[in-house]
Amino acid sequence: MAILHWKLQRLSAIILVPAIIYISLYFLNITNLTYSNIVSDVTSLPGIIFIVIVSFTLFMHSSLGIETIMEDYIHNDSMQRFFINLSKVIHVILFLVTLISLSMIRGS
Amino acid sequence: MDKILNNKRPLSPHLQIYKPQLTSVMSISHRFTGVILSLLLLLIPFFFFVISLGSEYFNILVSVLDHFLVKLILYGVIFVVTYHLLNGVRHLFWDIGKGLSIKDSYLSGYLVIALSLLTTLFFIVYLN
Numbered sequence: 001m002a003i004l005h006w007k008l009q010r011l012s013a014i015i016l017v018p019a020i021i022y023i024s025l026y027f028l029n030i031t032n033l034t035y036s037n038i039v040s041d042v043t044s045l046p047g048i049i050f051i052v053i054v055s056f057t058l059f060m061h062s063s064l065g066i067e068t069i070m071e072d073y074i075h076n077d078s079m080q081r082f083f084i085n086l087s088k089v090i091h092v093i094l095f096l097v098t099l100i101s102l103s104m105i106r107g108s
Numbered sequence: 109m110d111k112i113l114n115n116k117r118p119l120s121p122h123l124q125i126y127k128p129q130l131t132s133v134m135s136i137s138h139r140f141t142g143v144i145l146s147l148l149l150l151l152i153p154f155f156f157f158v159i160s161l162g163s164e165y166f167n168i169l170v171s172v173l174d175h176f177l178v179k180l181i182l183y184g185v186i187f188v189v190t191y192h193l194l195n196g197v198r199h200l201f202w203d204i205g206k207g208l209s210i211k212d213s214y215l216s217g218y219l220v221i222a223l224s225l226l227t228t229l230f231f232i233v234y235l236n
Contacts, residue, residue: 010203013196020193024186028231031170035163042159055152062146069139094153101156 005064012061019054043106055098063091130217134195141192148185179235186231191224 030038041047066087074080158165172178198216201207207216 010200013200017193017197020189024189028186028235031174035159035166038159038166042156058152059149062142062149065139065142066146069143091149094149097153098156101153101160104160105156 005067008060009064009068012057012064015057016054016061019050019057023054039105042102048102048106051102052099055095059091059095063088066091131213134217134220138192138195138199141188141195144188145192182235183228183232187224187228190227191220194220194223 042051067084070080070084070087074083155169158169173182198207198220201216202213207213
């Protein structure tokens with residue numbers, strides 16, 4: 001299990017390096033884009049595939065990182081398990097809200 | 109017996125008298141910036157939700173982004189993202205066994221800090 005955690009953390013990091021550079025540059029240029037530009041970008045098929053894959057990877061990378069930190073700093077076993085599970089639930093909710101909002105943009 | 113043995117075991121460095129090195133400070137900074145970025149993940153569903161509300165709400169978001177204080181926070185976020193990303197690449201090189209010597213880890217450490225500062229400076233100029 002720990003090996004899977006280690007591998008997933010590295011694999012997600014490798015995927016995120018080019019993805020974060022792209023997203024950051026897109027976002028820093030957002031004032032030069034119109035609303036319809038952004039809507040057509042995020043509702044295009046490549047856009048949806050990119051957002052779903054990258055946001056999933058991002059939330060997973062964050063969840064694994066927070067889990068590692070909690071394992072190191074929360075010494076009470078039951079408290080540690082509680083906060084790790086809480087963090088996982090929050091990450092899943094955030095990912096689902098992202099997907100729901102994306103489908104709302106597509107539907108509007 | 110166990111107690112006596114435990115008392116003779118070497119102590120971990122006391123943080124109050126511990127001289128921090130570049131490597132240890134960068135290691136804890138990687139975690140610290142990671143936690144900040146995890147909190148900032150809230151902005152992803154928020155961003156898509158605002159777009160789903162329509163163009164008038166999106167325009168409000170863009171005007172908020174243009175505010176001086178928000179820009180100041182944004183510069184900080186650019187540094188945090190760049191630092192975590194570059195230091196993460198440094199970690200990935202270590203994972204494949206490259207750059208592990210003390211000399212190389214200091215060199216890559218200084219490189220990460222310098223590149224993070226330069227990237228942040230570049231975007232401060234670019235966004236103004």
